[in-house]
Amino acid sequence: MSIWQLNNPHKDPKVIDSCSLFGMMDLSGRRFNSKDPVRAIANMHERGNGLGGGFAVYGLYPEFEDDYALHIMYLDMDTKKTVETQLEKWFDIIKSEEVPSREANVSDPPIVWRYFGQPKRGQRPQSPDDYVVERIMRINTETGRAYVFSSGKNMAVFKGVGYPEDIADFFMLEEYQGYLWTCHGRFPTNTPGWWGGAHPFNILDLTVVHNGEISSYDANRRYLEMLGYNCTMQTDTEVLAYAFDLLMRKQHLPVEVVANILAPRLWSEIEKMNEEQRALHTALRQTYGSLLMNGPFSIVVAESGMMIGLTDRIKLRPLVAGTKGNTLYLSSEEAAIRVVSPNLDRCWTPRGGEPVIGRIGKAKTEGILLQEATVC
Amino acid sequence: MLKSYLYPEYYVERDQNKCIRCKVCLRQCTYETHRYDPEDDVMLSDHEKCVNCQRCVVFCPTRALTIRKNPVAYRENQNWTQEAIFDLKKQAETGGIVLTGMGSGKPNLTYFDRLLLNASQVTNPSIDPLREPMELVTFLGAKPNAIEVDQGPNGTSLKTDLSPQLRLEVPIMFSAMSYGAISFNVHEGLARSASEFGTFFNTGEGGLDRRLYKYGKNTIVQVASGRFGVHKEYLDVAAAVEIKIGQGAKPGIGGHLPGEKVTADISQTRMIPAGTDALSPAPQHDIYSIEDLAQLIYALKEATDYRKPVSVKIAAVHNVAAIASGIVRAGADIVAIDGVRGATGAAPKVIRDNVGIPIELAIASVDQRLRKEGIRNRAAIVAAGGIRSSADVVKIIALGADAVYIATAALVAMGCTVCQKCHTGKCPWGIATMDPYIAKRINPDIATERLVNLLRGWSLEMKEMMGGMGINAIESLRGNRLALRGVSLTDAELKILGVRLAGD
Numbered sequence: 001m002s003i004w005q006l007n008n009p010h011k012d013p014k015v016i017d018s019c020s021l022f023g024m025m026d027l028s029g030r031r032f033n034s035k036d037p038v039r040a041i042a043n044m045h046e047r048g049n050g051l052g053g054g055f056a057v058y059g060l061y062p063e064f065e066d067d068y069a070l071h072i073m074y075l076d077m078d079t080k081k082t083v084e085t086q087l088e089k090w091f092d093i094i095k096s097e098e099v100p101s102r103e104a105n106v107s108d109p110p111i112v113w114r115y116f117g118q119p120k121r122g123q124r125p126q127s128p129d130d131y132v133v134e135r136i137m138r139i140n141t142e143t144g145r146a147y148v149f150s151s152g153k154n155m156a157v158f159k160g161v162g163y164p165e166d167i168a169d170f171f172m173l174e175e176y177q178g179y180l181w182t183c184h185g186r187f188p189t190n191t192p193g194w195w196g197g198a199h200p201f202n203i204l205d206l207t208v209v210h211n212g213e214i215s216s217y218d219a220n221r222r223y224l225e226m227l228g229y230n231c232t233m234q235t236d237t238e239v240l241a242y243a244f245d246l247l248m249r250k251q252h253l254p255v256e257v258v259a260n261i262l263a264p265r266l267w268s269e270i271e272k273m274n275e276e277q278r279a280l281h282t283a284l285r286q287t288y289g290s291l292l293m294n295g296p297f298s299i300v301v302a303e304s305g306m307m308i309g310l311t312d313r314i315k316l317r318p319l320v321a322g323t324k325g326n327t328l329y330l331s332s333e334e335a336a337i338r339v340v341s342p343n344l345d346r347c348w349t350p351r352g353g354e355p356v357i358g359r360i361g362k363a364k365t366e367g368i369l370l371q372e373a374t375v376c
Numbered sequence: 377m378l379k380s381y382l383y384p385e386y387y388v389e390r391d392q393n394k395c396i397r398c399k400v401c402l403r404q405c406t407y408e409t410h411r412y413d414p415e416d417d418v419m420l421s422d423h424e425k426c427v428n429c430q431r432c433v434v435f436c437p438t439r440a441l442t443i444r445k446n447p448v449a450y451r452e453n454q455n456w457t458q459e460a461i462f463d464l465k466k467q468a469e470t471g472g473i474v475l476t477g478m479g480s481g482k483p484n485l486t487y488f489d490r491l492l493l494n495a496s497q498v499t500n501p502s503i504d505p506l507r508e509p510m511e512l513v514t515f516l517g518a519k520p521n522a523i524e525v526d527q528g529p530n531g532t533s534l535k536t537d538l539s540p541q542l543r544l545e546v547p548i549m550f551s552a553m554s555y556g557a558i559s560f561n562v563h564e565g566l567a568r569s570a571s572e573f574g575t576f577f578n579t580g581e582g583g584l585d586r587r588l589y590k591y592g593k594n595t596i597v598q599v600a601s602g603r604f605g606v607h608k609e610y611l612d613v614a615a616a617v618e619i620k621i622g623q624g625a626k627p628g629i630g631g632h633l634p635g636e637k638v639t640a641d642i643s644q645t646r647m648i649p650a651g652t653d654a655l656s657p658a659p660q661h662d663i664y665s666i667e668d669l670a671q672l673i674y675a676l677k678e679a680t681d682y683r684k685p686v687s688v689k690i691a692a693v694h695n696v697a698a699i700a701s702g703i704v705r706a707g708a709d710i711v712a713i714d715g716v717r718g719a720t721g722a723a724p725k726v727i728r729d730n731v732g733i734p735i736e737l738a739i740a741s742v743d744q745r746l747r748k749e750g751i752r753n754r755a756a757i758v759a760a761g762g763i764r765s766s767a768d769v770v771k772i773i774a775l776g777a778d779a780v781y782i783a784t785a786a787l788v789a790m791g792c793t794v795c796q797k798c799h800t801g802k803c804p805w806g807i808a809t810m811d812p813y814i815a816k817r818i819n820p821d822i823a824t825e826r827l828v829n830l831l832r833g834w835s836l837e838m839k840e841m842m843g844g845m846g847i848n849a850i851e852s853l854r855g856n857r858l859a860l861r862g863v864s865l866t867d868a869e870l871k872i873l874g875v876r877l878a879g880d
């Protein structure tokens with residue numbers, strides 16, 4: 001049985017889950033340990049059901065800053081051997097090791113290894129990123145027994161079946177430091193199959209944690225598949241990740257514009273804009289209507305040096321933002337922020353469809369959104 | 377003339393106790409079914425003339441009339457039905473082609489009734505359209521794969537120029553019906569209601585009367601094989617231009633407006649002498665290949681300064697997916713596809729009932745094909761042919777269409793009862809006629825009001841269905857086949873529709 005079926009044992013057309021999100025970022029780039037993020041996500045224990053938890057950590061491997069860090073789950077040692085032979089062929093691997101773990105309250109962990117390296121020179125005239133994505137897609141679809149769940153540089157995803165605090169325990173996250181942590185506790189409605197189905201979802205440096213159900217899923221999926229993405233996991237989160245990859249990495253659109261594609265302004269709002277803005281927003285909806293993420297969602301998306309919080313345009317899922325000094329917090333619940341930072345400088349509820357963006361080196365979160373946000 | 381062996385299909389039942397001999401029925405029936413016998417002071421009916429249009433029934437002030445199917449019938453036979461025997465007899469008596477009007481009513485040609493819609497329960501909330509915004513705005517035209525923006529000090533602005541688009545407040549337009557096939561008042565009703573509601577009406581191939589130029593912003597003008605009424609002003613006044621290759625009711629064959637319908641007004645708009653037959657050839661004589669089509673598309677774009685989307689309308693036939701792909705690659709901004717159930721003012725019955733494929737299958741396979749080729753966003757897809765309700769609109773959009781064309785539904789809203797006698801030119805409801813006395817029966821004000829009501833009713837229903845599914849913009853429905861499940865469909869049918877069986 002391939003891993004895709006493991007993740008979706010009843011072959012549901014779409015895997016539905018509901019969840020808790022937490023994101024914490026130091027905007028000056030200072031690295032910090034797992035204590036606060038784990039405590040905060042554990043505070044929202046009730047929002048998950050123990051069938052999935054995970055973390056994305058940025059600034060994790062400064063010693064391998066420029067190398068792709070491939071993290072792979074294997075179902076058996078034979079697959080590991082086969083995949084490693086392929087990896088040797090495609091990459092110059094600098095270092096490979098088992099991802100450290102300990103006994104914890106989690107079920108049925110796979111074999112998890114990580115590899116640091118670069119694509120072999122002179123392989124193809126395509127960009128290294130595209131090369132890596134293509135190889136990952138091949139590993140993930142061909143063997144059916146191995147899954148590359150993290151592939152960025154100087155970052156990693158740690159995830160599995162269990163409550164997030166137990167996953168943190170299993171992967172010994174207290175050993176790591178990062179300037180940006182996103183966390184996820186999952187409440188899937190179907191049977192949990194396996195570790196790869198947990199959040200965050202990752203492609204290169206991009207990670208997505210997601211709470212909600214995208215009702216436009218099939219429209220979004222079919223559009224992305226037309227443009228060459230292979231949506232194998234049947235989850236709306238995967239679709240979100242690919243949409244960000246398409247719009248940000250491939251089409252170089254600024255993140256504010258991406259937010260206005262996934263959660264566009266209403267026509268009634270667009271009609272009130274000045275001519276230039278109206279032209280922009282109209283063109284966005286005309287061109288990218290099939291990427292409108294319709295239905296309830298809140299997401300925390302991260303990339304190297306950037307964290308974005310976004311909800312659907314009528315805000316059917318919660319998202320709270322807060323700042324304290326150089327730290328930006330995003331969370332499903334305010335209580336989870338307050339538990340790690342009781343005296344926030346600011347705490348607000350972003351409006352539906354309005355992104356909260358934290359960029360490294362910018363001590364303030366981005367402009368317009370903060371101004372309109374409600375201070376609680 | 378041979379003695380006719382046909383018996384009356386319908387039977388006019390008159391309650392003589394209720395009849396007040398007001399002669400409304402006599403005046404309303406254009407087929408002269410009713411007559412008055414002054415000697416006995418009684419109204420009589422010639423049953424064999426009745427087409428069951430229900431005009432007299434609706435207008436009888438005392439409700440004295442009922443039209444029944446004639447209880448006389450041939451011996452029951454699933455194979456040799458009354459319809460089959462009637463057609464044979466008609467042909468034996470005339471030696472001609474059996475003509476008919478409207479769309480095919482053959483069973484098993486519709487898939488809409490075997491497709492069911494989804495709704496939200498628990499995991500995502502349904503949205504109440506009375507409390508929350510619910511957006512039906514649709515744009516028809518070619519969309520780029522990506523846009524570019526400029527980030528200046530005053531914010532982000534658009535760098536990419538999009539090709540021209542039609543903005544529809546609802547994804548429902550009025551399909552091509554030519555002036556000549558339908559009366560001026562009907563055209564006016566369509567034009568005015570499209571303009572009032574923010575959608576489009578299509579002139580059909582008979583040109584556009586100058587009195588309707590003021591609704592040009594909501595008009596799609598057709599360029600068909602007869603090239604009737606095509607001139608610079610006609611193209612200039614329109615919002616978009618449609619090249620008509622074919623029509624669902626009669627794929628592969630042309631049209632024929634008999635000379636008696638070419639009145640002075642029709643002669644003006646069609647630019648042909650009054651009283652002459654208006655013949656639309658089967659093919660466009662300058663389009664014998666896809667490259668010829670590309671030339672006409674660009675000729676029209678040149679003529680309109682690249683300011684108007686160009687649509688190409690075809691009948692849904694067996695190779696529709698490949699043909700649609702070629703049309704997109706030939707430069708069309710919109711591809712309109714008309715299914716086998718599409719209607720007509722006049723067509724050989726044998727063609728109407730036997731040529732073409734259902735619109736549901738056609739749209740599903742065209743949408744999938746264009747996506748496979750990565751060109752789905754290079755043109756909008758408009759579905760036509762047998763769309764009866766807002767549910768049909770929602771279903772065909774979920775299968776992959778951007779918008780629909782309706783014609784029969786609009787005519788029914790104005791009074792049509794689908795009696796299938798459009799080709800006689802005597803439409804008692806004043807729709808498919810050029811007889812000024814009958815055509816007056818359509819009052820453009822009332823027709824407009826009825827059409828606007830129809831569009832409003834459908835859009836309210838669509839919003840309810842979308843809200844139930846938990847989506848608040850029509851673009852999230854487009855091609856969203858998980859919104860559909862099938863019943864009573866084979867695996868092969870489900871595969872083409874791209875839909876799972878209910879319960880799966």
